[in-house]
Amino acid sequence: AQSVTQLDSQVPVFEEAPVELRCNYSSSVSVYLFWYVQYPNQGLQLLLKYLSGSTLVKGINGFEAEFNKSQTSFHLRKPSVHISDTAEYFCAVSDRGSEKLVFGKGTKLTVNP
Amino acid sequence: GAGVSQSPSNKVTEKGKDVELRCDPISGHTALYWYRQSLGQGLEFLIYFQGNSAPDKSGLPSDRFSAERTGGSVSTLTIQRTQQEDSAVYLCASTFMPPGVGEEQFFGPGTRLTVL
Numbered sequence: 001a002q003s004v005t006q007l008d009s010q011v012p013v014f015e016e017a018p019v020e021l022r023c024n025y026s027s028s029v030s031v032y033l034f035w036y037v038q039y040p041n042q043g044l045q046l047l048l049k050y051l052s053g054s055t056l057v058k059g060i061n062g063f064e065a066e067f068n069k070s071q072t073s074f075h076l077r078k079p080s081v082h083i084s085d086t087a088e089y090f091c092a093v094s095d096r097g098s099e100k101l102v103f104g105k106g107t108k109l110t111v112n113p
Numbered sequence: 114g115a116g117v118s119q120s121p122s123n124k125v126t127e128k129g130k131d132v133e134l135r136c137d138p139i140s141g142h143t144a145l146y147w148y149r150q151s152l153g154q155g156l157e158f159l160i161y162f163q164g165n166s167a168p169d170k171s172g173l174p175s176d177r178f179s180a181e182r183t184g185g186s187v188s189t190l191t192i193q194r195t196q197q198e199d200s201a202v203y204l205c206a207s208t209f210m211p212p213g214v215g216e217e218q219f220f221g222p223g224t225r226l227t228v229l
Binding site: 042044103106 | 158168212
């Protein structure tokens with residue numbers, strides 16, 4: 001069965017520091033990969049997604065992620081974070097052709113001044 | 114409305130009671146998804162609808178859970194004889210295209226269910 005591992009449940013960083021949120025998935029077939037963000041008291045919204053093509057994908061708010069097929073990873077990065085990036089970030093994967101989006105357990109990013 | 118809406122936003126109920134949670138997808142979206150977000154379990158897929166049909170109900174946690182969609186629009190998730198372990202945030206999402214093509218799912222704000 002498909003599974004997603006987010007290695008860090010909480011990541012505290014200082015403002016303007018770089019951050020990487022890690023995500024690994026298990027799959028033996030072609031997949032689509034997503035990062036969603038959930039700001040406090042709000043619903044989930046898409047940050048970025050990988051469907052095919054270039055392994056480096058850029059999303060909203062300066063975030064980017066790199067798909068690494070050999071390592072089955074899709075880590076999320078931002079070179080300089082802001083206080084407003086404080087939120088919970090979810091990595092998700094679906095097999096091509098499948099309706100099921102499988103989520104990781106989330107990483108809470110806290111950006112401190 | 115412009116986005117997915119869910120009602121109620123909060124629901125507190127007593128163990129053993131039935132509850133109904135409602136989801137209004139974005140107008141014109143053909144596919145609708147239900148998820149459950151609980152502490153320790155993260156986000157779990159429950160069920161999806163393509164039109165009014167739910168091809169796969171295997172994600173529902175037990176036979177106390179059921180869902181329907183009418184008119185290709187509004188969906189209702191019903192939990193019968195609620196248990197404390199049902200306490201969670203129930204999220205609804207919708208997409209324009211059918212599942213499986215990598216389209217972004219648009220999520221509603223969720224219904225927070227608390228079973229006392």
